[in-house]
Amino acid sequence: MNSKLDRRQFLKLAGIGGVVFASGMGGFAEAAKTGTVGKDFFFVQLSDTHWGFKDEKVNPDWQGTLKKAVAAVNDLESPPAFIVFTGDLSHTTDDPKERRNRLSGFRDIAAGLKAGNIRYMPGEHDASLDNGEAFKEFFGPTRYTFDHEGVHFIALDNVSDPTSSIGDAQLAWLADDLRKLDPETMITVLTHRPLFDLYPQWDWATRDGAKAIELLTPFRNVTVFYGHIHQEHHRMTGNIPHHAARGLMYPLPEPGSVPKKAPIPWDPAHPYKGLGFREPKAIAGKSIYSLQEYPIR
Amino acid sequence: MRSINRLRAVSVLALLILAAGALVPVAWSDEPETIVRVTARKFEYSPNEIRLKRGVPAIIELTSLDRLHGFDCPGLGLRTDIPPGKTTRLRVVPDKSGTFPFHCDVFCGEGHEDMTGTIIVTD
Secondary structure (H helix, E strand, C coil): CCCCHHHHHHHEEEEEEEEHHHHHHHHHHHHHHHHHEECEEECCCCCCCCECCCCCCCCCCCCHHHHHHHHHHHCCCCCCCEEECCCCCCCCCCHHHHHHHHHHHHHHHHHCCCCCCEEECCCCHHHCCCCHHHHHHHHCCCCCCEEEEEEEEEEECCCCCCCCCCCHHHHHHHHHHHHHCCCCCEEECCCCCCCCCHHHHHECCCCHHHHHHHHCCCCCCCEEECCCCCCCCEECCECCCCCCCECCCCCCCCCCCCCCCCCCCCCCCCCCCCEEEEEEEEEEECEEEEEEEEEEC | CCHHHHEEEEEHHHHHHHHHHHHCCCCCCCCCEEEEEEEEEEEECCCCCEEECCCCCCEEEEEECCCEEEEEEEHHHHEEEECCCCCEEEEECCCHHHHHHHHCCCCCCHHHCCCCEEEEEEE
């Protein structure tokens, strides 16, 4: 990868044209040069809400947990810059009409969040049976980028393909997006499944995730936030930290800790145990997040 | 110059043979191959318990009765897609004994996560 050269060449060319390009980049370009955040901010990661899941033994408050999370986020001392849902908004159904009912039900509750911007991403339960068709009707594209205070956010879709592949077309899209960035840029990748082989025995992997990691590795300030495994988990691949978030319907066991992956039953002595959300905080002048985990109570 | 080219050709051939060996989990053996037929459908494998012997070559023959499924056994380094209407064969010579779970790794519907099984390899 030769992203720095490409960008310099682009800057040189843009310089002939002058001011328009520079003003178009705004504060993002300035912060991107240093690989640090322009201004303090935090966002909220919510994940794996599985709206439509019904099993009293696993979560007797299956209709109330997401609403509790919405209330808890709204009660934060200050509002987040934005909110990200990292997939599995709804629970699987083979019926396309019911899938839309569930996505619609989820959307109505999420609409109660007090945030300027909410970013949605699909999980395999939402998107793998129809290649993301219903998800797109409700929430738009399954992959996208946006910038905030010098941080370049990339939402990657590794679920619309039922084989859990990112796919060559999306990898080319990713490579093209990264080509425009300085290697110092602070990049935050949002995805549903882990990009690395966390525990393939339980399908906790992305078939071609290594290709995405390879594209990201030349960048020095990359962080990945993902869902899928319904528990807090942290892992480095080279210089890239990966952080999994807790879910909002049922927790899952630690990788390989039991013979068969299955939701952890509800503990009446500790209701909502293992469920929660996360607040990644970016501090001006720094290139890593500090993470705050919030339980559901 | 001709001998250098020949050396290069031999090196390339050797690398290709090594690479092929690394990709296909097959070892040459005089033992007859065991054939295990497995049927996949929403949301089960039949049988879902496969018994193999360590060091004995086997062929796992997979067919799907409905839609695309997957067969992934990371512990033995085996995986394939199982498209319907086609027989898919996996050749294996287990080099270790133990119990190795396998699962469908192509998301196939409401019962997908229960579509699992085990390969038991004995000495």
